[in-house]
Amino acid sequence: xxxxxxxxxxxxxxxxxxxxxxxxxxxxxxxxxxxxxxxxxxxxxxxxxxxxxxxxxxxxxxxxxxxxxxxxxxxxxxxxxxxxxxxxxxxxxxxxxxxxxxxxxxxxxxxxxxxxxxxxxxxxxxxxxxxxxxxxxxxxxxxxxxxxxxxxxxxxxxxxxxxxxxxxxxxxxxxxxxxxxxxxxxxxxxxxxxxxxxxxxxxxxxxxxxxxxxxxxxxxxxxxxxxxxxxxxxxxxxxxxxxxxxxxxxxxxxxxxxxxxxxxxxxxxxxxxxxxxxxxxxxxxxxxxxxxxxxxxxxxxxxxxxxxxxxxxxxxxxxxxxxxxxxxxxxxxxxxxxxxxxxxxxxxxxxxxxxxxxxxxxxxxxxxxxxxxxxxxxxxxxxxxxxxxxxxxxxxxxxxxxxxxxxxxxxxxxxxxxxxxxxxxxxxxxxxxxxxxxxxxxxxxxxxxxxxxxxxxxxxxxxxxxxxxxxxxxxxxxxxxxxxxxxxxxxxxxxxxxxxxxxxxxxxxxxxxxxxxxxxxxxxxxxxxxxxxxxxxxxxxxxxxxxxxxxxxxxxxxxxxxxxxxxxxxxxxxxxxxxxxxxxxxxxxxxxxxxxxxxxxxxxxxxxxxxxxxxxxxxxxxxxxxxxxxxxxxxxxxxxxxxxxxxxxxxxxxx
Amino acid sequence: xxxxxxxxxxxxxxxxxxxxxxxxxxxxxxxxxxxxxxxxxxxxxxxxxxxxxxxxxxxxxxxxxxxxxxxxxxxxxxxxxxxxxxxxxxxxxxxxxxxxxxxxxxxxxxxxxxxxxxxxxxxxxxxxxxxxxxxxxxxxxxxxxxxxxxxxxxxxxxxxxxxx
Numbered sequence: 060x061x062x063x064x065x066x067x068x069x070x071x072x073x074x075x076x077x078x079x080x081x082x083x084x085x086x087x088x089x090x091x092x093x094x095x096x097x098x099x100x101x102x103x104x105x106x107x108x109x110x111x112x113x114x115x116x117x118x119x120x121x122x123x124x125x126x127x128x129x130x131x132x133x134x135x136x137x138x139x140x141x142x143x144x145x146x147x148x149x150x151x152x153x154x155x156x157x158x159x160x161x162x163x164x165x166x167x168x169x170x171x172x173x174x175x176x177x178x179x180x181x182x183x184x185x186x187x188x189x190x191x192x193x194x195x196x197x198x199x200x201x202x203x204x205x206x207x208x209x210x211x212x213x214x215x216x217x218x219x220x221x222x223x224x225x226x227x228x229x230x231x232x233x234x235x236x237x238x239x240x241x242x243x244x245x246x247x248x249x250x251x252x253x254x255x256x257x258x259x260x261x262x263x264x265x266x267x268x269x270x271x272x273x274x275x276x277x278x279x280x281x282x283x284x285x286x287x288x289x290x291x292x293x294x295x296x297x298x299x300x301x302x303x304x305x306x307x308x309x310x311x312x313x314x315x316x317x318x319x320x321x322x323x324x325x326x327x328x329x330x331x332x333x334x335x336x337x338x339x340x341x342x343x344x345x346x347x348x349x350x351x352x353x354x355x356x357x358x359x360x361x362x363x364x365x366x367x368x369x370x371x372x373x374x375x376x377x378x379x380x381x382x383x384x385x386x387x388x389x390x391x392x393x394x395x396x397x398x399x400x401x402x403x404x405x406x407x408x409x410x411x412x413x414x415x416x417x418x419x420x421x422x423x424x425x426x427x428x429x430x431x432x433x434x435x436x437x438x439x440x441x442x443x444x445x446x447x448x449x450x451x452x453x454x455x456x457x458x459x460x461x462x463x464x465x466x467x468x469x470x471x472x473x474x475x476x477x478x479x480x481x482x483x484x485x486x487x488x489x490x491x492x493x494x495x496x497x498x499x500x501x502x503x504x505x506x507x508x509x510x511x512x513x514x515x516x517x518x519x520x521x522x523x524x525x526x527x528x529x530x531x532x533x534x535x536x537x538x539x540x541x542x543x544x545x546x547x548x549x550x551x552x553x554x555x556x557x558x559x560x561x562x563x564x565x566x567x568x569x570x571x572x573x574x575x576x577x578x579x580x581x582x583x584x585x586x587x588x589x590x591x592x593x594x595x596x597x598x599x600x601x602x603x604x605x606x607x608x609x610x611x612x613x614x615x616x617x618x619x620x621x622x623x624x625x626x627x628x629x630x631x632x633x634x635x636x637x638x639x640x641x642x643x644x645x646x647x648x649x650x651x652x653x654x655x656x657x658x659x660x661x662x663x664x665x666x667x668x669x670x671x672x673x674x675x676x677x678x679x680x681x682x683x684x685x686x687x688x689x690x691x692x693x694x695x696x697x698x699x700x701x702x703x704x705x706x707x708x709x710x711x712x713x714x
Numbered sequence: 715x716x717x718x719x720x721x722x723x724x725x726x727x728x729x730x731x732x733x734x735x736x737x738x739x740x741x742x743x744x745x746x747x748x749x750x751x752x753x754x755x756x757x758x759x760x761x762x763x764x765x766x767x768x769x770x771x772x773x774x775x776x777x778x779x780x781x782x783x784x785x786x787x788x789x790x791x792x793x794x795x796x797x798x799x800x801x802x803x804x805x806x807x808x809x810x811x812x813x814x815x816x817x818x819x820x821x822x823x824x825x826x827x828x829x830x831x832x833x834x835x836x837x838x839x840x841x842x843x844x845x846x847x848x849x850x851x852x853x854x855x856x857x858x859x860x861x862x863x864x865x866x867x868x869x870x871x872x873x874x875x876x877x878x
Contacts, residue, residue, distance in 0.1 A: 261871070
């Protein structure tokens with residue numbers, strides 16, 4: 060009855076369409092910009108797949124988007140939760156870090172080095188582990204994110220290193236959405252409290268900027284290890300995570316200066332190796348930052364020059380308690396520091412309507428890469444430092460051969476100081492079958508050079524440094540906007556991976572890296588979306604993916620072969636009140652120790668946008684309290700993933 | 715019971731009527747076009763009445779014609795780039811980006827120009843509609859607008875996604 064009432068009321072309300080109005084009765088510009096539309100996804104503007112803004116249908120590669128509205132409605136609290144909405148991505152957690160598996164490939168212990176992570180185009184994978192941090196320690200608080208674009212596939216022809224399985228670009232909000240003061244508060248039943256304050260201004264001359272401070276704290280974190288012993292579980296109150304973030308942006312026309320920094324302290328009880336009946340606190344301190352300056356300059360009607368300079372810092376210190384031979388409690392201190400600068404120059408040239416050239420050069424100067432291993436920061440045990448450089452040159456040509464056929468070709472050549480030389484070609488074809496239907500074919504390659512950690516570790520053990528891992532991907536995509544309002548798409552891909560860099564854990568704490576056997580990944584991703592006049596929105600994706608070693612046909616561990624994701628938003632009798640249902644289902648995953656069963660998890664959130672300035676979201680994450688396990692760590696320990704949790708978040712804009 | 719509720723919600727969603735995507739979106743574009751004109755001032759050669767020209771999108775033309783039927787302003791659906799001589803406001807749809815002659819129409823300084831997509835905007839339009847999932851936003855080339863003698867209201871500029 061309630062549902063019938065909801066549908067009926069919403070339909071009546073929407074009968075007052077702007078199509079029926081005369082000019083004098085039109086909504087204000089602000090109201091028009093809030094109107095919902097069912098835009099054909101092929102017309103949506105994206106910038107990640109081609110490294111410049113264009114309609115999604117013009118690219119030979121697919122780009123998926125999660126919007127700020129979805130982030131709000133589903134109360135997504137960090138990048139990890141945002142990424143789990145994308146087709147083909149699987150996210151797991153060890154309660155400290157988030158681990159991504161893309162299209163069936165995700166190696167245990169890998170800190171997401173096979174996905175290139177960008178913030179407004181600035182590369183933020185660090186220069187030690189190539190890690191992309193996606194948990195609470197990601198640079199940008201979710202309420203500052205305008206949208207996240209994910210372009211799956213081999214992207215090295217434009218982006219070089221790390222764009223192995225795809226590129227994720229987090230795009231921050233601009234002055235139109237961040238004006239005045241904003242307060243965002245969120246809390247959940249798992250003792251996590253987030254507070255974020257920001258202030259933004261925009262002047263009519265085009266100057267705009269915002270500043271944001273965020274605090275996130277989680278106490279009493281449940282131990283994910285299902286076999287955690289009593290001495291640990293009794294100290295659960297000591298298991299805590301604390302994050303502070305600062306982010307700021309200034310823009311004037313096409314100039315952007317941005318900075319972001321995050322400071323994290325993670326502490327968790329651990330059993331002492333020397334006395335397993337005793338537990339002490341293991342601590343991680345993490346300090347990351349970046350400053351970027353980018354500018355777009357129109358040279359003439361045909362040419363634009365983009366300049367992008369960024370400098371980043373990464374600092375990680377771990378404190379591991381142990382009992383010294385003399386019997387006293389001391390700490391191993393492990394310091395990792397990285398500092399690097401990227402410069403990217405891109406020239407966009409349109410000599411004719413049917414041709415577009417993108418020519419670019421980008422380089423990375425690793426100023427500092429160091430490890431220090433000591434006891435209590437006074438007794439040095441090991442120290443190593445290095446500095447590296449890498450440079451890449453790329454060219455991409457888009458050719459509109461006929462009105463409905465477009466060809467894209469390109470390549471990139473990368474060179475690093477460690478004598479890595481990689482040539483990454485790319486080919487694409489977009490065939491516009493009709494106004495509402497297209498077929499795309501693409502072939503691309505990508506590489507990931509061994510990172511500093513992998514190199515130095517093997518050199519320490521006097522082993523050969525592994526070769527770069529390589530991937531070739533052939534992909535076909537079909538997309539259609541159907542007359543009944545459904546937008547549907549499907550991608551079929553085949554990837555061949557060589558030299559996959561894999562860790563071999565000789566003892567529990569020692570690791571060596573080697574190039575593993577060749578892998579073939581096959582998969583299909585299907586997506587469908589529709590918006591109804593009642594305000595109901597539905598998005599679903601289904602992925603079937605299989606990654607196997609070529610020689611013995613064994614499946615890669617840590618990868619679900621089937622994923623199903625569903626997002627539904629349904630107005631509850633009024634436009635400003637919505638029920639939002641997110642369903643996530645994964646098939647069984649294998650780990651070296653056991654088979655991890657499949658599961659389906661449901662998040663149910665009620666969002667209330669009482670005014671454009673005030674939004675409240677309340678609901679249950681993992682509403683049915685589904686118990687499920689993942690094994691993202693090299694130890695293959697089965698880790699319990701978060702259970703049911705009530706969540707409340709409030710966003711208030713003081714204009 | 716939980717599953718039943720979920721199933722009911724999904725069924726109600728599937729059975730509900732779909733948005734008439736094309737006409738609703740075209741009406742929104744037409745309304746935005748009208749508002750852009752309202753928030754812009756011609757500093758010289760102020761047209762006595764606006765002549766809206768729509769290139770490449772008959773649905774926007776229909777929506778705008780309906781919207782302006784009680785006013786004296788003129789709306790024309792362009793079938794050829796050569797028909798734009800008297801236009802004071804020009805709207806070009808996304809697919810015209812592939813045709814060079816339409817892009818040349820953006821060069822006229824006395825004309826307020828609104829285009830769809832980044833491709834045409836880069837060719838020198840003053841306003842660009844940005845298609846986003848579930849939304850339309852816009853960007854403004856303020857430098858070009860001022861060069862062409864237009865004054866754009868601060869209220870509108872605050873709502874623009876990008877100011878170039």
